[in-house]
Amino acid sequence: MKLGELRxxxxxxxGGGTAGWLTACTLAKNLVSTRPGAIRVCVIESPDIPTIGVGEGTWPTMRRTLENIGLDETEFIRECNATFKQGSQFIDWKQNADDAQPHTYYNLFSSIYNPADFNLAPYWVLGHAGRDVSYANAVSAQGVACDRxxxxxxxxxxxxxxxxxxxxHLDAGKFAALLKRHAVDKLGVHFVPANVTQVNCDHDGFITDVDTEEQGKVSGQLFVDCTGFRSLLLGDTMRIPFNDVNDVLLTDTAMAAQIxxxxxxxxxxxxxxxxxxxxGWIWDIGLQNRRGVGHVFSSAHISDDQAEQQLRAYCGDLSGELSVRKIKMRVGYREKxxxxxxxxxxxxxAFVEPLEASAIFLVEAAGNMLSDLFPRSRGAMAHTEKKFNKSFRFRWDKTIDFIKLHYYLSSRQEPxxxxxxxxxxVPNSLLDKLDAWSRHPVSKYDFSDTNEPFPHESYQYILHGMGFEQSLQSSASTFAxxxxxxxxxxxxxxATEHVCRDLPSHRSLIDKVCQYGFPKI
Structure with a gap:
């Protein structure tokens, strides 16, 4: 058989963790069956290497992902200490906390009207929603619901x-454990608990198998590297370089704790x-029994001790009891x-700081694309490789642009x-957009690529929440x-009145889910 015909x-x-087990579930659900030609999925996870487990935020796409792999939402919430997330709240990003009126705004998941159908943003800019109505409250009921x-x-x-x-919001360690159990027990994934000691390649540079300390050789025709920052396969073995973007995203360290x-x-x-x-900034995520907090900062602008002091000051009375963990962040992505x-x-x-919780979403996207375009032979891989690399270079570049937007729009004056x-x-791609948007509303035509990670709505929430100035008076007649x-x-x-009247408190709903569960039909 010719190598190109190798099935x-x-x-x-x-590697396991969220990336490994979520990818395994996605592939197994779509590719594993009893039919001839079905694919086997195997996960090798070290019993000695803990997952980083800091990222506890997801995107709404996670609902479809969990449903597609056959996980029950009630089970997920109970098992993973999970709660509901309706967006992000940004506090003091525009101005310093000691100013007379701290500045707050939302990036929400729900708008009443899809801006691709009818874009309300220019009408809000021109004052048609009222003088004292924030952009978020003008287009969505969710901000007021979150306030309450x-x-x-x-x-x-x-x-x-x-x-x-x-x-x-979820406990990342418990989430990985649930995915692992579901993958093995329900989806037919083969689990190998072992440490990989060597990665072996043929004369063409394709991986043939890996040696493990406990289980011997494990062979395959396609290998997925979920080994974390170590990047044992793509980085260490394949020697694919890593592109740092610390010249754009300046934060490189985090201090994490649980309250x-x-x-x-x-x-x-x-x-x-x-x-x-x-x-930098401090994240604060509420789970069922605790809050996860962490300070993301630039080590070039503040010392570790100062960063930890700021985190403890944020945590208030409980700060003396906190165990703080330091995490160095290598921000950037592989060339391929x-x-x-x-x-x-x-x-x-790749890795970028957790400001917009993009990490798990991009794991979902990668697993879905791999499943959808899955190459059935070695000869089919080159085409899929090209499409995959183009797609994810685009997604990571756009993610970096969007995160940088938050910092660039700030009027804070610290170094x-x-x-x-x-x-x-600042990437030129972002500067070009901001120049255009200073004279014209954000448009659906700015987001024509199906791989765009952050939609039209997200940019509008950030721009208008941060007070980005748009000069639309001269073109007001366009918005008739x-x-x-x-x-x-x-x-x-x-709709805001209706939602606030009918929806329960977050805590009461979580308690009821844990006690009774959601209806299945």
């Missing part, structure tokens, strides 16, 4: 259905809180994500924030549907 019969995923601590659905709502769009609630009835925030600091018969997914492929506005730290816009703003206000 792919087994996929070997090296309300859940995105009711206990009578079916699993994965929503009244308002939502994602999850228990003072009572079992404590309110649970239904957004990820991101509070700006002198040289797929090389020959090796695909990197998760931290082995870290001023450095983020220096033109040499004023009465329709005013009616739409009024409908949003009515």
């Amino acid at each position: 792919v019969e087994q996929v070997v995923i090296v 601590g309300l859940a995105p659905k009711k206990i009578t709502t079916r699993g994965y259905d929503a009244v308002q769009s939502y994602a999850y 228990p609630y003072l009572s079992k009835d404590a309110d649970i925030a239904c957004v990820t809180k991101a509070t700006a600091q002198a040289a 994500f797929w090389h020959k018969n090796c695909v990197a997914i998760g931290l082995s492929a 870290f924030w001023r450095d983020n506005k220096q033109s040499e730290t 549907q004023v009465e329709q816009a005013k009616m739409s703003f009024a409908n949003v206000a009515k």
Whole structure:
């Protein structure tokens, strides 16, 4: 048989954690069956290497992913200490905390009207929603619901259905354990608990098998690298270089901690809180029994001791009891994500700071694309490799642009924030968009690529939440549907009243899910 005709019969995923087990579930659900020609999926996970487990935020896409692999939402929430996430709240990003009125805004998951159908943003800029209405409250009911601590659905709502769009906050360690159990017990994934000692390649540079300390050789025709920052396959073996982007995203270190609630009835925030600091920002994520907090910062602008002091000050009375863990972040991506018969997914492929919780979403996207375009032979890999690399270079570049946008728009004056506005730290692709958007609304035509990770709505929430100036008066006549816009703003206000009247508190819904569960039919 010619090498190009070599069939792919087994996929070997090296590394577990969220990336490894979520990819395994996706591939197994779509490719594993009892039919002839079905693919075998094998996961090799070291019993000695812990997962990083810091990222606890997801995107609304996770609902479809979990449903597609056959996980019950009630089981997921119970097993993973999960809660609902309806967006992100940005605190003090525009100005310093000691200013008279701290600045806060939302990036939400739900808008009443799809801006691709009718874009309300220019009408808000021109004042047709009222002078004192924030952009988020003008287009969505979700911000007010979040202010009041309300859940995105009711206990009578079916699993994965929503009244308002939502994602999850979760315990990453428990999530990986649930995915592992589901993959092995329900989806036919073969699990090899072992440490990989060597990766072996043929004379063409394709991986043939890996040696393990406990289980001997494990062979396959396609290998997925989920070994985290180590990047054992794509980096160490294939020698694919890593492109640092620390000249654009200046944060390179995190301090993480966990805070228990003072009572079992404590309110649970239904957004990820991101509070700006002198040289970075602090995340605050509410799970069922604790909050996960962490300080993401630039080591060039603040010392570790100062960063930890700021985190402890944020945590208040419980700060003395906290155990703080330091995490060095290598920010950037591999020059290629797929090389020959090796695909990197998760931290082995790329990493950017967790500001917009993009990490798990991009694992989902990679697993889905690999499943959809799965090459059945070695000869088919080159074409798939090219498409995969093009897609994920685009996705990571756009993710970097979007995260940089948050920093660039800030008016804070500490050195870290001023450095983020220096033109040499800002991608030209972002500067070009901002120049155009200063005179024209964000448009659906700015997002014509199906691989765009952040949609039209997300950019508008950030731009208008941060007070980005748009000069639209000279083109006001272009936006002639004023009465329709005013009616739409009024409908949003009515929907907000309805939502706030009918939805339960976040804590009460989580308690009911844990006790009763969502209806299955």
